[in-house]
Amino acid sequence: MIPEWPRGTEYDELAELLPAPGDPALNPERRRVLRQHLMSEIGRKRAAAPGSPRGRRLVVWAAAPLALAATVVTGTVVVTGLRGGHEVVQSPGAVATTVGRPPVIEMKDGQFLYERRVMTGEYAAYRGDTRVVQREDWLAVTGRREGLALTGPRPTAAARLDPDAPTTEHMAMSGGADHRELRELPTDPRQLLAHLYRETEGQGPTHEEAVFEYISGVLEPAVLVPGLSEALYRAARRIPGVVVETGVRDRIGRTGTGLALSSSGTTRPALVFDASSFVFLGVEGTTALLEIGVADRAGEPPVDSWNLGTG
């Protein structure tokens, strides 16, 4: 047990120095409205949650799949030390894959960022019994409109999921990183890191984990922002405690440089980057980004996209 703060001393002195201002009460009528609102929102979310019949829509937060992979999973990376951001673990024999640099793809307000990736079933929020799931996302460029995500078993004959297939699940996407916000981020790694530390000030469990998690959450959309992937990679490896590892494989076996941050005694799977262009490839063993581009409408094939290959 953690010993109690000696009450009657510092607490009392603090309360004397600055007493709590008044006892503001929530108006009973407003309280009823807020409660009713919460209950109806919960009802909505439950109606759309996994386990309900196909065709009903699940509203999820856009960064969910990647954030989930980066935060919830218990790890498999062997880490040799946690002293600084520059430790390199060599995995002999692995040859790095190179996907090259992304082309310039213009994105207009009103369009949708399109992402296609494979991931292990448990990270894809897919209800079907499939070990390898493909997930395709359409996220509004301005972040203000509703987007779409499709998940289903990874197709063998075609690149994309068939939206009408009975195994394909539809989810509405609310939120997502605003593409314009990403374009405003500094691409100098030092400035970027300083910015991210400010942005996450006070967040936990440690400030380092908060910054690392923030980076994990924007790596995919950052691929199409010139210079940002590499800046995020270089910023992430400067975070104290981040371990750099070569020869790390993503879900489809592409090999790149891994960055991992261990937290609370557990090590999470590494984020995998292309060893020469520093484009984000996926999460060690769990996800792999296959294609990223821009689409005119949610659910439609992209009008312009970059194929990162199938490894």
Added chain:
Amino acid sequence: MEHSLRDRVRAGDPEAFGRLFDTFAPTVHRHAVRVTGNWSTAEDVVSLTFLEAWRLRERVLAEGESLRPWLLGIATNVMRNMTRAARRHRDALARLPPAAPVPDFADEVTQRLADQEELVAAQRALSGMRRAEREVFTLCVWEGLDTAEAAEALGVTAGTVRVRLSRARKRLRALTDAERARMPAAARHPSVGVPTLARHTGEDRCAVDQCAEERRR
């Protein structure tokens, strides 16, 4: 009781969330008004806190006592970055009926006006602290969390909470001393050692405002 409430919250039982709201909404609201100094912002904080609680329900530990530290921790996070929280729950907030511009009861208006002056004075003092100190101070001293509970709410160690509290005390002490030094003797609070930063009623209110003017120069 609390034990099973935790289980039901984790399992996403709507009734448990209704109970959670009934039990803790007033606490979250009071905390938000005191911290932000703004009544309508505080209502948004209440909504966002419970929507976030629903989103994060699986992170509730199976074991533990009151869920108050957990909810106040979520409220703290919401207030750190209202824009992000509001964006995350944009659609839900859009469905929230707006508050009536003027409360229905005249008494409440009077009460709010009285509180408002205390809130403004408290805001001035809080602005002299760093955010981390302010969070620990308001949770521990105003909401009465002990160091272990505040540590749970903020995701830091109890030791960190103590250090931040101690810093908050130093800053407040310095602020109070500075204020006393600038105050004309006649306007000082009659009894020694009684707070000067808030709870000003009656005649000494204008003296304090005058001090605030001086600080701004």
